[in-house]
Amino acid sequence: MFDVIIAGCGPTGAMLAAELRLHDVRVLVLEKETEPVSFVRIVGLHIRSIELMAMRGLLERILERGRQRPAGGFFAAINKPAPEGLDSAYAYLLGIPQPVIVHLLEEHAIELGVQVRRGCAVAGFEQDDEGVTVELADGEQLRSRYLVGCDGGRSTVRKLLGVGFPGEPSRTETLMGEMEVGVPQEEIAAKVTEIGETNKRFWLRPAGVGAYSVVVPAPRVSDRAEPPTLEDFKQQLRTIAGTDFGVHSPRWLSRFGDATRLAERYRVGRVLLAGDAAHIHPPIGGQGLNLGVQDAFNLGWKLAAQIRGWAPETLLDTYQAERHPVAEDVLDNTRAQMELSSAEPGPQAVRRLLTELMDFDEVNRYLIEKITAIGIRYDFGAGPDLLGRRLRDINVKQGHLYGLLHRGRGLLLDRTERLTVGGWSDRVDYLADPTAVLDVPCVLLRPDGHVAWIGDDQHGLDDHLSRWFGKPAN
Ligand SMILES: Cc1cc2nc3c(=O)[nH]c(=O)nc-3n(C[C@H](O)[C@H](O)[C@H](O)COP(=O)(O)OP(=O)(O)OC[C@H]3O[C@@H](n4cnc5c(N)ncnc54)[C@H](O)[C@@H]3O)c2cc1C
Numbered sequence: 001m002f003d004v005i006i007a008g009c010g011p012t013g014a015m016l017a018a019e020l021r022l023h024d025v026r027v028l029v030l031e032k033e034t035e036p037v038s039f040v041r042i043v044g045l046h047i048r049s050i051e052l053m054a055m056r057g058l059l060e061r062i063l064e065r066g067r068q069r070p071a072g073g074f075f076a077a078i079n080k081p082a083p084e085g086l087d088s089a090y091a092y093l094l095g096i097p098q099p100v101i102v103h104l105l106e107e108h109a110i111e112l113g114v115q116v117r118r119g120c121a122v123a124g125f126e127q128d129d130e131g132v133t134v135e136l137a138d139g140e141q142l143r144s145r146y147l148v149g150c151d152g153g154r155s156t157v158r159k160l161l162g163v164g165f166p167g168e169p170s171r172t173e174t175l176m177g178e179m180e181v182g183v184p185q186e187e188i189a190a191k192v193t194e195i196g197e198t199n200k201r202f203w204l205r206p207a208g209v210g211a212y213s214v215v216v217p218a219p220r221v222s223d224r225a226e227p228p229t230l231e232d233f234k235q236q237l238r239t240i241a242g243t244d245f246g247v248h249s250p251r252w253l254s255r256f257g258d259a260t261r262l263a264e265r266y267r268v269g270r271v272l273l274a275g276d277a278a279h280i281h282p283p284i285g286g287q288g289l290n291l292g293v294q295d296a297f298n299l300g301w302k303l304a305a306q307i308r309g310w311a312p313e314t315l316l317d318t319y320q321a322e323r324h325p326v327a328e329d330v331l332d333n334t335r336a337q338m339e340l341s342s343a344e345p346g347p348q349a350v351r352r353l354l355t356e357l358m359d360f361d362e363v364n365r366y367l368i369e370k371i372t373a374i375g376i377r378y379d380f381g382a383g384p385d386l387l388g389r390r391l392r393d394i395n396v397k398q399g400h401l402y403g404l405l406h407r408g409r410g411l412l413l414d415r416t417e418r419l420t421v422g423g424w425s426d427r428v429d430y431l432a433d434p435t436a437v438l439d440v441p442c443v444l445l446r447p448d449g450h451v452a453w454i455g456d457d458q459h460g461l462d463d464h465l466s467r468w469f470g471k472p473a474n
Contacts, residue, residue: 004144004145007150008150015292018114051449083365122134131146134147150274153259166262176254233253315468405449414441421465440454
């Protein structure tokens with residue numbers, strides 16, 4: 001009997017597993033593939049995800065494997081640098097391939113005691129009042145108290161749950177792969193520049209020793225799960241560029257579409273959805289992995305609280321209440337970015353206008369805060385602007401604020417030195433006179449770094465400790 005079974009060891013599943021283990025939850029991750037996938041899909045981690053890594057002590061090892069690049073130029077790839085003074089200690093893009101992120105997150109989860117079983121596909125489940133019986137493709141049955149589907153856009157868990165996945169189907173098809181080429185680099189560069197003027201979905205770029213990353217539009221196929229062949233790439237390259245560049249020796253080949261869909265519910269009883277299983281959208285702006293990892297960060301401590309028995313009654317449902325609107329917003333901004341990337345004269349005119357508007361600092365800042373997810377404010381009710389937002393990393397007496405959040409617990413920053421976390425001290429840490437940087441007396445942080453309360457009175461604090469951390473221990 002496990003506490004939680006997670007279907008899928010992609011970035012979302014691995015992050016969730018690690019977050020649960022911080023609270024001693026018994027976690028099993030079931031992954032369909034026998035080996036980690038090698039597809040290099042992502043541009044990198046945006047600011048909020050980099051912050052999450054810092055909050056769990058993972059940043060150093062991730063920085064070693066990635067490249068820091070300037071933030072900016074994300075929205076519809078409009079080439080504008082980020083405005084000065086973004087509200088983060090980590091105001092950059094961390095370029096790092098998806099397989100490396102997944103490897104590091106899985107390694108971290110295993111170090112914390114997570115079991116990962118590869119070559120095990122979830123094929124069915126049944127839930128009752130006490131738990132979920134999960135059936136694998138080979139007929140084996142396993143039992144857990146909760147099941148979370150982190151099994152990607154074609155999620156088996158979501159389909160079996162019968163949760164609606166409304167939205168727009170894919171309108172375009174794109175082939176993407178890594179392979180060797182048989183012509184000189186200059187010849188490729190000239191052709192790519194020429195075609196790139198009008199076709200934003202075509203590129204050949206060097207990708208490590210001897211290989212090129214190739215992206216080329218393709219006709220729609222009836223079965224999108226069917227992997228493309230090298231011949232498909234050659235044919236499309238000839239159609240669009242007039243040459244296949246002598247491509248050969250592929251390392252991996254894949255395809256992706258631009259469907260936009262959002263699950264109607266993130267939870268049905270003891271079964272939940274996170275990451276691509278809950279939402280899909282075109283990759284423009286590079287947000288999908290970031291969004292999934294942030295779902296996991298929001299869900300982890302809440303599900304752990306439920307299992308450990310201290311969760312207030314409605315805590316687990318705040319996962320959907322907080323994360324569904326965030327995904328809705330990401331879907332909408334990718335729809336807008338796709339329109340702005342169309343070669344039609346109307347969208348091109350709007351693009352030129354937005355490019356001009358982005359010279360206004362506030363417009364540029366608003367868009368970058370959206371894409372990097374540092375602008376998110378959860379609805380915790382009326383209060384100062386900081387309430388519901390995440391607090392940036394700040395210097396405190398003990399070093400860095402985020403360094404105090406590694407264990408995934410709540411934290412009270414108390415400048416008055418009069419308050420106490422009392423009966424909640426098994427879940428919430430206390431820091432007296434933390435910093436002169438804060439211009440409010442006391443701040444209560446949730447384990448995900450969002451501001452749950454601002455004030456200076458014990459009564460108000462106790463109310464909010466109960467709201468987020470349940471009943472005090474005796
Ligand atoms: C071309 C491209 C570029 C992208 N660029 C970016 C980018 O720059 N930035 C960004 O943030 N995002 C980007 N994305 C999106 C990103 O790749 C996804 O959002 C991300 O992989 C979602 O992570 P996930 O863990 O939710 O799902 P996945 O990565 O899909 O992982 C799901 C896992 O579940 C496993 N699984 C499936 N079914 C089962 C089952 N029945 N039982 C057990 N295991 C199962 C799968 O094998 C897989 O390992 C891009 C996507 C594409 C296609």
